Amino acid sequence: MSPPFELAGQQVAAGQRRTMQLALAQLYTQSPLTVPVEVVHGKLPGPVLLLCAAIHGDELNGIEVVNQVLAKVNPARLRGTLVAVPVVNVFGFIHKSRYLPDRRDLNRCFPGSEKGSLGARVAHFFVTEIVSKCSHIIDLHTGAIHRANLPQIRAQLDCPITRQMAESFGAPIVLDASIRDGSLRSVAEAQGVPVILYEAGEALRFDPLPIKAGVRGVLRVMRNLGMLKASTARPVAGPIIARSSTWIRAEHDGLLHLKVRLGDRIRKGDCLGTISAPLGAEQCKVIAPRSGIVIGSLTMPLVNEGDAICHIALFDEIKQAELSVERFVDELDIQPAPL
Numbered sequence: 001m002s003p004p005f006e007l008a009g010q011q012v013a014a015g016q017r018r019t020m021q022l023a024l025a026q027l028y029t030q031s032p033l034t035v036p037v038e039v040v041h042g043k044l045p046g047p048v049l050l051l052c053a054a055i056h057g058d059e060l061n062g063i064e065v066v067n068q069v070l071a072k073v074n075p076a077r078l079r080g081t082l083v084a085v086p087v088v089n090v091f092g093f094i095h096k097s098r099y100l101p102d103r104r105d106l107n108r109c110f111p112g113s114e115k116g117s118l119g120a121r122v123a124h125f126f127v128t129e130i131v132s133k134c135s136h137i138i139d140l141h142t143g144a145i146h147r148a149n150l151p152q153i154r155a156q157l158d159c160p161i162t163r164q165m166a167e168s169f170g171a172p173i174v175l176d177a178s179i180r181d182g183s184l185r186s187v188a189e190a191q192g193v194p195v196i197l198y199e200a201g202e203a204l205r206f207d208p209l210p211i212k213a214g215v216r217g218v219l220r221v222m223r224n225l226g227m228l229k230a231s232t233a234r235p236v237a238g239p240i241i242a243r244s245s246t247w248i249r250a251e252h253d254g255l256l257h258l259k260v261r262l263g264d265r266i267r268k269g270d271c272l273g274t275i276s277a278p279l280g281a282e283q284c285k286v287i288a289p290r291s292g293i294v295i296g297s298l299t300m301p302l303v304n305e306g307d308a309i310c311h312i313a314l315f316d317e318i319k320q321a322e323l324s325v326e327r328f329v330d331e332l333d334i335q336p337a338p339l
């Protein structure tokens with residue numbers, strides 16, 4: 001039997017779950033602002049998994065993933081502890097914004113400090129009160145406004161535990177992504193806590209496919225870590241790891257007619273769409289500069305020269321990557337949303 005789990009001065013007995021509201025800061029009105037946290041503390045000891053979403057306050061898919069995972073986890077059968085934080089950036093969430101009120105990106109404020117800016121304080125609070133109690137992290141994100149991402153895992157694959165988490169998630173594509181200064185990943189990895197980042201869908205939406213894939217992926221990682229009983233379902237095929245990725249940018253200003261969708265395989269030289277003026281038939285083509293798989297895309301048809309249109313993952317084994325995406329979509333039985 002596990003000893004009680006303590007978080008921010010509150011205890012949760014083994015085999016119990018508890019919802020907490022952790023005092024974070026105050027609004028301009030001096031009303032308290034709290035971060036909702038649910039702890040599910042299993043009867044038997046095991047990993048302490050932090051599942052967090054909305055570090056960018058307008059990224060909503062992860063919030064739904066957290067809630068659906070919580071509904072499926074029974075503390076009587078859980079080994080270890082699940083610490084679920086559906087909305088890390090409560091300030092941004094209230095305003096439907098990616099950012100904090102001072103327009104800082106919370107995911108560039110880690111590890112933060114006790115006496116710094118609002119972002120530094122929020123980051124410091126999150127690290128000291130929550131991250132420091134956890135042994136593994138899954139951080140849930142979406143694309144930005146008007147940009148959608150094919151479900152994908154980003155992680156530093158040098159660490160064998162991180163790699164195992166990334167592979168067991170079951171997303172079709174994994175990006176071996178370098179760590180950005182100030183991100184939650186940077187501080188977690190500096191503390192030796194393996195972290196994977198799930199990117200899927202678009203900001204300010206509930207996207208069915210990314211949510212379903214996210215719930216399945218988190219539960220798979222929990223099974224792989226021994227927190228849940230192994231499934232009798234057939235194991236997922238290993239994901240395909242991208243060599244690198246690149247953005248295709250608009251070469252003209254105008255209205256974009258994009259012909260490719262998330263998950264599509266493109267070949268160097270393909271015409272991916274056109275950019276035209278509001279009047280007149282004159283169009284210029286958007287030509288693929290490389291071969292790869294579309295893993296991110298603009299969902300809004302207005303572009304200025306230089307705007308990113310498509311994010312393309314590059315592979316050594318592109319046929320396998322294409323099959324991995326097809327298999328993934330078939331298993332979920334939900335088509336990716338048209339762009």
Ligand SMILES: [Zn+2]
Pocket residue numbers: 055056059140141142
């Ligand atoms: Zn994000």
